[in-house]
Amino acid sequence: LRRGAPPVAAPRRGRHVQGAGGPRAALQVSQGQQPRRQEDEGGGRCASAGRPRPQLSPQGGPFLYWFGPQPRICLLDYESVRQVLFNKSGHFFKIDAHPTILALLGKGLVLVEGTDWVRHRRVVNPAFAMDKLKTMTTTMVSCAEPLIKEWERLASSNESREVEVEFSKLFQDLTADIISHTGFGSSYKQGKEVFHTQRQLLALAVATLLNVQLPGLKYLPTKNNRLKWMLDKKIKTMLMAIIQPRLASNGGGYGDDLLGLMLEACLTTEQGEKGDELTLTLTMDEIIDECKTFFFAGHETTSRLLTWTMFLLSVYPEWQERLREEVLRERGKENPTADMLNKFKEMTMVLLETLRLYTPVMVMLRKPISDIRLGSLSIPKGNGIAIPIPFLHRDKEVWGDNANDFDPLRFENGITNAAKTPQALLSFSIGPRSCIGQNFAMLEAKSVMAMILKKFSFTLSSSYVHAPADHITLQPKFGLPIVLRPLDV
Numbered sequence: 001l002r003r004g005a006p007p008v009a010a011p012r013r014g015r016h017v018q019g020a021g022g023p024r025a026a027l028q029v030s031q032g033q034q035p036r037r038q039e040d041e042g043g044g045r046c047a048s049a050g051r052p053r054p055q056l057s058p059q060g061g062p063f064l065y066w067f068g069p070q071p072r073i074c075l076l077d078y079e080s081v082r083q084v085l086f087n088k089s090g091h092f093f094k095i096d097a098h099p100t101i102l103a104l105l106g107k108g109l110v111l112v113e114g115t116d117w118v119r120h121r122r123v124v125n126p127a128f129a130m131d132k133l134k135t136m137t138t139t140m141v142s143c144a145e146p147l148i149k150e151w152e153r154l155a156s157s158n159e160s161r162e163v164e165v166e167f168s169k170l171f172q173d174l175t176a177d178i179i180s181h182t183g184f185g186s187s188y189k190q191g192k193e194v195f196h197t198q199r200q201l202l203a204l205a206v207a208t209l210l211n212v213q214l215p216g217l218k219y220l221p222t223k224n225n226r227l228k229w230m231l232d233k234k235i236k237t238m239l240m241a242i243i244q245p246r247l248a249s250n251g252g253g254y255g256d257d258l259l260g261l262m263l264e265a266c267l268t269t270e271q272g273e274k275g276d277e278l279t280l281t282l283t284m285d286e287i288i289d290e291c292k293t294f295f296f297a298g299h300e301t302t303s304r305l306l307t308w309t310m311f312l313l314s315v316y317p318e319w320q321e322r323l324r325e326e327v328l329r330e331r332g333k334e335n336p337t338a339d340m341l342n343k344f345k346e347m348t349m350v351l352l353e354t355l356r357l358y359t360p361v362m363v364m365l366r367k368p369i370s371d372i373r374l375g376s377l378s379i380p381k382g383n384g385i386a387i388p389i390p391f392l393h394r395d396k397e398v399w400g401d402n403a404n405d406f407d408p409l410r411f412e413n414g415i416t417n418a419a420k421t422p423q424a425l426l427s428f429s430i431g432p433r434s435c436i437g438q439n440f441a442m443l444e445a446k447s448v449m450a451m452i453l454k455k456f457s458f459t460l461s462s463s464y465v466h467a468p469a470d471h472i473t474l475q476p477k478f479g480l481p482i483v484l485r486p487l488d489v
């Protein structure tokens, strides 16, 4: 394993066919349908699981690949990517979601379009304001605290004074715990049940993502569809049971968790004949879909950011030590506060570099709603457009010759100055549809990392196998076993 060697697909010259679809000279075609194994750059084992990965075009520029029955144009130049993501022309919509993804997220903020998106974003925005997030930091820290105590206990009972922990699964549980508490406050236990059911749906999504979607198939009572409908109904019933009592407590406040803040922003006063009447700007179904979105978008991605940060800090002990010094300098052994976390400059640099090399969301998908020209490309209406984030994040022309190396110092002067193109970091996307939860995610990652760093030093377990796999988000296929050693020992 070369340290930090990122997972990218190597060019396979023999498989490229010129000239299908767009302009001949610029468009490469690759048949990305078969999942395949490959060596990573450093010779470590790198398994590409379950889903095809686009192949890197030797000359750069756009290329074409197939995902299921549909061709997709993969954009590799930043100018086209900016045009699509800023969408000033209003031509680019999100691609129709796979039915199981739709069941996972519902028609929440991630998937809605047009005036519906404006309405949803207006309601959800206030919940993610920095002053609200600051009060949630205490919750984030207190969710991590019992784990730290447990590891200390386990390490002290081991002769080696060390403890091995599998962090990939652990971070999933921890971020689910955090989103249950920050999202649903006192109803967090019911929230966690929603989370468990959503995980079952996610497993179904991963297993069926490559299935060809025949027209009408989603309505047939196949085994998978019946399971999906049952899980979907269960999630809806559980969320209604959380939301309805809140609405009924009208006047008593709706709570200072994400759900409460959203309900607050959702209520408008309508001037009716009988005086003021409170109505909701989102329907009950839409509120339910926003809750599903918080859950899925809010924990899966952040757990991946934490996982890969632990991985990189294990591989780069000098950076682990730098961050530990920063945490102890600012806060000593006390628990971190939001104001302190915002001062952690080196921690921010490491998290951004982790997002660049191991971006949790691998691809953003769009489709033009009418025929459109994008630079030298003519893209027919309805064709898929893919923005392959890992490829763009390793473009040497943009990130410099060390694009494949772990170098947090590139973010020393902020995101804008980290690359030759401003806004080159796409992990949270850019433009109006960029991630609404990015400050939440960064605060959460900093809280958890600060809690770990001030108590333990850590190294990769000898059982670790480097196999980043695209399971909707990027994760280590065989988990992330890490050996923790309490600092006081």
Ligand code: HEM
Pocket (backbone or CB within 6 Å): 109, 110, 111, 121, 293, 294, 297, 298, 299, 301, 302, 305, 359, 360, 361, 363, 364, 365, 426, 427, 428, 429, 432, 433, 434, 435, 436, 437, 438, 440, 441
């Ligand atoms: C490291 C953590 C995270 C990463 C890498 C991430 C990444 C992204 C990306 C790439 C998008 C744009 C997707 C697209 O346009 O196709 C997005 C959108 C979104 N994210 Fe995140 N996200 C993270 C954390 C969160 C959290 C914590 C929440 C909520 C609690 C959240 C909620 C959302 C929502 C609601 C959208 C849709 C925004 C819109 O379309 O207006 N995300 N995220």
